[in-house]
Amino acid sequence: MSKKSDRRSTSRGVGKTDDGPITRQRILAVALEIIDRDGIEALSMRRLGKALGRDPMTLYRHTPSKSALLDGVAESVLDHLEVGDSGGDCDWVTELRAIAWDFRRLALDHPQVVPLLVTRPLSTPLGLRPLGTLRPLEAILALLIRAGFTGAEALHIYRALFGFLHGHVLTELQELVERPEETDDLLRLGLHRLPIGDFPLLRGLAPVLASYDGEAELERGLDILFAGLAATLTDPDDQAPAASEPVEHVCRSTPST
Known part of the structure; x- marks a missing residue:
């Protein structure tokens, strides 16, 4: 697609x-x-x-x-989510990474539509969902089966990927700063309102929380996800492509915002 x-x-x-x-x-x-x-x-x-x-x-x-x-x-x-554009010339990790970045871009382009993409389908049985919302699933399953995975393995990979992606875009779109004009991270996030004795770890992570970077979080999450999948599934080539491997020129590059 x-x-x-x-x-x-x-x-x-x-x-x-x-x-x-x-x-x-x-x-x-x-x-x-x-x-x-x-x-x-x-x-x-x-x-x-x-x-x-x-x-x-x-x-x-x-x-x-x-x-x-x-x-x-x-x-x-x-319909604008690109799946399998390289014609099978790229490894499955590279393909799925490009799809993940594409999905994030769509979410950021249309943040108000995200509930229709993430939460609304869950209230409808799979076979009753609009055909257009099932085509990415079908295309990704085909991509992974062409790569050598079984149907069950392909479905597991799809569920793991989109479970992570849905959670990521919801988190990224809802990361709110209470007082952006403040320079102190506790004040910016409103964490000064929390009882010190009850939430010491959360308060201590204020600088990390305040410096949330959606792109970096997505990339790190994908690295962890694909490393875990490669370790638990039978890779059709008996080796998992490393996250740091360069993308060949025939492959789609990671979209940037």
Whole structure:
């Protein structure tokens, strides 16, 4: 699964009312713009109809309910997650590392959509989820099976990777500083409010907590995850590619923010 278009285009240049035809793609693009700007709760069929310059009832011809609309928005975002772009020329660790960085970029581009990508699917049985949200799973399973893993091993790797990724993006997006103007880390994080005797370790880690770096945390977490997977699974090549190995020119480079 590969989308060559700029993933950032999903949130730009949409929502401008004109006399063009109403399509599902256009509806989803404007819905995404509303969510990006004001959050999921701000999206309604009435507001969407107003943004499109159409009677809200006409939208139901393309999306039967708000729930289906939200699923469609999630699909439209995940459609920009690139999986297996190197045509199998890279090792599985390099491929999955690139996918992880791609997922983080999508999350940072569309932070308001993250609940639709992370928590909403969990409330729906796997077979009833929108097909677009299952395609990354299918593509990653195919990638890993091509690399020589069994289906069960591939599923285990997928679950471990996305379990970590979901937790990471939620943590990164919710790392809040109470008083950013303060220079003292305890004050910046509000940790001075905690009883000294009850939370000495947390207070002592204030400088580390205050210097949270999402990129560094992701990279370190991926290193630990892949090292653990390589140690417990049967590597098809009998050796796990090291995290520090250089990426060949045919492989996708790690995205930067």
